[in-house]
Amino acid sequence: MIMTVLTLLVKSRGDAQLKQVDELLKAEFENLDLDFKVLGAPVNKWVQVSLSGEDEVIATNYINKEIGTCPVSIKRVEKSSDLKGYLTKLDAVKNELTVDVGVFEPKITMATVPLAFLQAELADGKKLDLKKIAEAYGLHENLPLTVKVTALAGEGEQLQAELSTAQLEKMRLWRQSLLDRLIVLGATAGDVETVLKRTRLDRDVIDVERLGLFESALTCKLGTDAAGLIPRMGRYMRHAVFVVFNPKESFRLIGEMPLTL
DSSP states (O other), X not given: OOOEEEEEEEEOOSHHHHHHHHHHHHHHHTTSSXXXXXXXXXXXXXXXXXXXXXXXXXXXXXXXHHTOBOOEEGGGOOTTOEEEEEEEEEETTTTEEEEEEEEEESSOEEEEEEHHHHHHHHSTTOXXXXXXXXXXXXXXXXXXXXXXXXXXXXXXXXXXXXXXXXXHHHHHHHHHXXXXXXXXXXXXXXXXXXXXXXXXXXXXXXXEEEEETTEEEEEEOTTOOGGGGHHHHHTTOTTOEEEEEOHHHHHHHHOSOOOOO
């Protein structure tokens, strides 16, 4: 039997999240002639699934459109291509961001975004340190990010990248809205919405934007402080990580300037 194995653009941080992936996709595929299985997260927590059956192409197209898949092989990465991944490290020693973009054949290869690129893209060229830029834009480990490859990896090296145009546009819109956002890492959008209703905080949130399968950004109403939502939501989401994006604080730290696009 011919079988397709896909590496989803999803990182699992435990069996509970693997089970959620399994339940979500089984619900989507229940009316298809398909043998579907979650294989686990064998490399750097990237979730792998297998598909076989008459409707394998339909299921594959759904995954590619709604969830996304990793390139897996460095041979599938080209200069200037946009890659989605997860911020894995804010390296203050090397002055760079490390982003896992799902490349692990023939070996694990990350993308790095030098501080100089971040200063040009996010700080109008000002020589701000990595920590200040991260605070201003809510950059945190496990945050989904889209980067553009600027240099391919040499032997024993990582990919060099900058933030993509789409990523910068999102940050620009968030900033210019002047609305607080609470980024929730480690929970599905459905779980977030359930907790918002349970705590009645849905009255303080305009929108729940899905950043990834287990990552969301909550847009707060004007005058609502994102940090104030954390204690009430945290009672019911003990395994989630909360990151505040405060546009006013961003303008205070970096100044009032447009992003470079």
